[in-house]
Amino acid sequence: xxxxxxxxxxxxxxxxxxxxxxxxxxxxxxxxxxxxxxxxxxxxxxxxxxxxxxxxxxxxxxxxxxxxxxxxxxxxxxxxxxxxxxxxxxxxxxx
Amino acid sequence: xxxxxxxxxxxxxxxxxxxxxxxxxxxxxxxxxxxxxxxxxxxxxxxxxxxxxxxxxxxxxxxxxxxxxxxxxxxxxxxxxxxxxxxxxxxxxxxxxxxxxxxxxxxxxxxxxxxxxxxxxxxxxxxxxxxxxxxxxxxxxxxxxxxxxxxxxxxxxxxxxxxxxxxxxxxxxxxxxxxxxxxxxxxxxxxxxxxxxxxxxxxxxxxxxxxxxxxxxxxxxxxxxxxxxxxxxxxxxxxxxxxxxxxxxxxxxxxxxxxxxxxxxxxxxxxxxxxxxxxxxxxxxxxxxxxxxxxxxxxxxxxxxxxxxxxxxxxxxxxxxxxxxxxxxxxxxxxxxxxxxxxxxxxxxxxxxxxxxxxxxxxxxxxxxxxxxxxxxxxxxxxxxxxxxxxxxxxxxxxxxxxxxxxxxxxxxxxxxxxxxxxxxxxxxxxxxxxxxxxxxxxxxxxxxxxxxxxxxxxxxxxx
Numbered sequence: 001x002x003x004x005x006x007x008x009x010x011x012x013x014x015x016x017x018x019x020x021x022x023x024x025x026x027x028x029x030x031x032x033x034x035x036x037x038x039x040x041x042x043x044x045x046x047x048x049x050x051x052x053x054x055x056x057x058x059x060x061x062x063x064x065x066x067x068x069x070x071x072x073x074x075x076x077x078x079x080x081x082x083x084x085x086x087x088x089x090x091x092x093x094x095x
Numbered sequence: 096x097x098x099x100x101x102x103x104x105x106x107x108x109x110x111x112x113x114x115x116x117x118x119x120x121x122x123x124x125x126x127x128x129x130x131x132x133x134x135x136x137x138x139x140x141x142x143x144x145x146x147x148x149x150x151x152x153x154x155x156x157x158x159x160x161x162x163x164x165x166x167x168x169x170x171x172x173x174x175x176x177x178x179x180x181x182x183x184x185x186x187x188x189x190x191x192x193x194x195x196x197x198x199x200x201x202x203x204x205x206x207x208x209x210x211x212x213x214x215x216x217x218x219x220x221x222x223x224x225x226x227x228x229x230x231x232x233x234x235x236x237x238x239x240x241x242x243x244x245x246x247x248x249x250x251x252x253x254x255x256x257x258x259x260x261x262x263x264x265x266x267x268x269x270x271x272x273x274x275x276x277x278x279x280x281x282x283x284x285x286x287x288x289x290x291x292x293x294x295x296x297x298x299x300x301x302x303x304x305x306x307x308x309x310x311x312x313x314x315x316x317x318x319x320x321x322x323x324x325x326x327x328x329x330x331x332x333x334x335x336x337x338x339x340x341x342x343x344x345x346x347x348x349x350x351x352x353x354x355x356x357x358x359x360x361x362x363x364x365x366x367x368x369x370x371x372x373x374x375x376x377x378x379x380x381x382x383x384x385x386x387x388x389x390x391x392x393x394x395x396x397x398x399x400x401x402x403x404x405x406x407x408x409x410x411x412x413x414x415x416x417x418x419x420x421x422x423x424x425x426x427x428x429x430x431x432x433x434x435x436x437x438x439x440x441x442x443x444x445x446x447x448x449x450x451x452x453x454x455x456x457x458x459x460x461x462x463x464x465x466x467x468x469x470x471x472x473x474x475x476x477x478x479x480x481x482x483x484x485x486x487x488x489x490x491x492x493x494x495x496x497x498x499x500x501x502x503x504x505x506x507x508x509x510x511x512x513x514x515x516x517x518x519x520x521x522x523x524x525x526x527x528x529x530x531x532x533x534x535x536x537x538x539x540x541x542x543x544x545x546x547x548x549x550x551x552x553x554x555x556x557x558x559x
Contacts, residue, residue: 002330003216011323014336017110018343025117027439027464030348031446035184036116036126037344038315040109042187043133043337044194044322045161046102046140047329051201052157053146057208060201061153065160067197072164074191075133080172081183082116082126088177088453089119 032089035082042075101139102333108132109337113344119459136333137161164190177454178411181444182242185311188318189235195321196228200288202328203273207284212277217328222270224324226291231314231321233295238307238314241299250300256365259297266290298364305485306363308444309352313360316345355439358502387538389547392514393554399476401432403468405505406452408442409482409518413544416455419481422548423457425555434475435461436468436505438486469506478510480531481544482517488529499527513537516547 002010025033048071052064108128115125140146147154168187175183199221206212213221240246252258269287273279302310319341326334353360396402404423410416423433435457441448449462463471472478480487487507490497507513508531515532517539531537540547 002327002332002335007327007335010332010335011339014323014339015343018113018340018345019347021110021114021340022117022344022347026119027437028446028449028459028462029117029119029122030351031180031184031444031450032122033113033116034312034315034345034348034444035180036122036129037113037319037341037348038184038188038191039126039133040113040129040337041191041315041319041322041341043105043109043136043333044191044198044325045133046136047198047322047325047331047334048194049137049140049157049161050143050145050329050331051198052160053143053153054148055153055201056149056205060204060208061156063197063200063204064153065156067194067201068157068160069164070190070197071194072161073168074187074194075137075168076165077168077172077183077187077190079126079130079133080169081175081180081187083123083130084172084177085180085450086116086123086126088450089122089459 028089032082032085035078035085039075039078039082042071042078045071045075047071098139098143099332101136102331105132105136106333106336110340113340176414177451178414179243180450181308181311181442181447182239184444185235185238185242185307185314188311188315189232189239192228192231192235192314192318192321194228195318195325196225196232196288196291198325199225199228199328200284203279203284204281206277207279207281213328215275215277218274218277220324221328222274224321224328225288226266226270227317227324228321229288229291230295230298231317233292234299235295235311235314237296237299238311242307246300255297255301259294262290262294262297266294302364308440308442308447309349309360309363311444312345312349312352313364316342316349319343319345352440355503382533382535384532385538387514387540389540389542389550390554390557392538392540393551394558395512395514396426396431396477396479396551397429397555397558399431401434401471401475402426402477402479403434403436403472403475403507403510405436405438405478405480405483405487405507406441406448407438407481407483407486408447409484409516410544411442411447411451411482413482413518413546415481415544415548416451416457418545418548418552419452420455420457422552422555423461425552429555429558433461434463434468434471436463436465436478436507438465438483438505439503441483441486465503465505472506472509473511475510476512478507478513480507480513480515481548484517484529485527487531488527489534490527490530493530497527507531508534508537511536514540516540516542516544518543 048067112129115121323338
């Protein structure tokens with residue numbers, strides 16, 4: 001179980017990590033990085049799966065379905081958008 | 096157990112992936128690794144007994160929802176033009192926020208239906224995640240609509256601030272009541288969610304299009320936070336860690352952007368450019384705009400020794416980046432030194448211009464940041480401004496009354512000549528008159544960016 005102070009510690013350490021990880025990023029990568037972190041919170045899909053999995057009534061199932069649908073869109077859309085942007089920064093293709 | 100291990104590794108890979116995305120050399124492999132981690136984490140979740148807690152119908156729905164969401168997002172993300180990327184990021188981000196809010200909704204509906212109430216901490220976090228996620232969801236949708244041009248104006252109701260405050264207070268009161276009493280009435284729960292969605296809309300509507308990058312970045316951070324909160328509710332470590340990391344890094348990114356515009360975040364969020372209560376009175380501008388034709392502008396550039404090109408959002412709209420690459424080539428063939436000057440907030444997102452120029456195959460060693468290029472303007476014969484406006488407006492240096500006063504600008508006015516490609520005579524996105532356009536050494540080239548650059552290329556080529 002993750003609760004009480006354990007939860008707070010995780011929260012604090014993860015917050016500092018996030019801050020440190022991008023503190024020295026060049027401006028040219030700001031947009032790809034925003035897109036990349038947009039992809040990372042797509043992990044919400046695993047939570048949405050559990051939420052739909054233990055949904056009981058029709059209403060719960062409908063909301064759960066929406067959750068999984070939106071989360072999958074977040075993850076896949078965020079991934080493709082980021083990859084497409086970063087492709088632009090590949091070494092020259094000779095043009 | 097295996098699931099826990101996979102989640103642990105996924106969380107670590109996300110952090111390493113984000114780190115790698117902060118350098119152009121490793122960025123690509125960073126996102127690919129994060130993608131693999133996400134795919135495996137999703138697959139392993141099918142091994143979680145919680146997924147099968149209520150029969151096979153739910154599992155079928157899960158698969159259908161994943162497939163449908165993925166296909167739609169895949170197709171849209173593949174098809175969208177690079178220039179429209181910012182609003183797509185807004186929409187995908189909004190989906191994540193909506194998902195977090197929907198998870199909270201499932202849990203809260205369970206309690207409303209008479210299920211056992213979890214402890215207060217869990218309820219509070221679920222409710223907070225619901226608020227933040229739903230605001231990010233509807234706010235991102237408005238951001239999308241604004242960037243896509245579906246909503247052109249900044250809408251501001253009378254007493255907008257007061258209405259927002261009332262909605263905000265109502266939302267908090269309802270949420271607090273549900274979370275702390277543990278008694279949830281289905282009708283009140285519905286009202287609660289309607290309020291959060293309305294708040295997201297009302298909050299975003301008055302914010303000007305030029306400030307959207309900051310807003311999208313803020314919503315991105317908020318979605319991360321909402322995901323982390325729902326992670327606590329579901330006891331899912333991967334969600335907690337990934338969500339928190341995005342929340343804090345997104346907050347930092349938001350600050351960096353606001354700083355680049357020299358505006359405190361509160362200023363971006365709570366007052367809009369050129370709003371009725373702002374003091375953007377039309378002051379008199381000295382001088383007049385002088386028009387130039389493309390062939391003459393081409394001659395100026397062809398015989399220059401150094402040309403600095405300043406792209407802005409107008410370049411993105413006109414899709415002129417490929418023509419610019421061609422212009423760079425023909426100028427360099429004549430021995431002209433060509434450099435690109437990118438303002439930190441040019442376009443609709445920081446780095447937006449860099450992405451577009453890279454797409455057109457322009458080397459990134461020709462692309463300079465504000466601090467590096469500004470000292471070079473006096474030695475450049477020509478500064479070519481294409482579709483940029485506020486970021487080259489000298490009033491940011493000279494007029495303390497101007498809303499953009501204090502914002503660092505590109506010193507295009509200090510180049511020996513300045514050519515501005517612009518579609519029409521109107522003021523820019525922010526509605527502020529640009530004194531650069533009236534300066535003695537500035538000449539205006541009116542027309543569509545792509546077409547005009549094309550004519551410049553032809554003009555330079557004609558000189559042999």
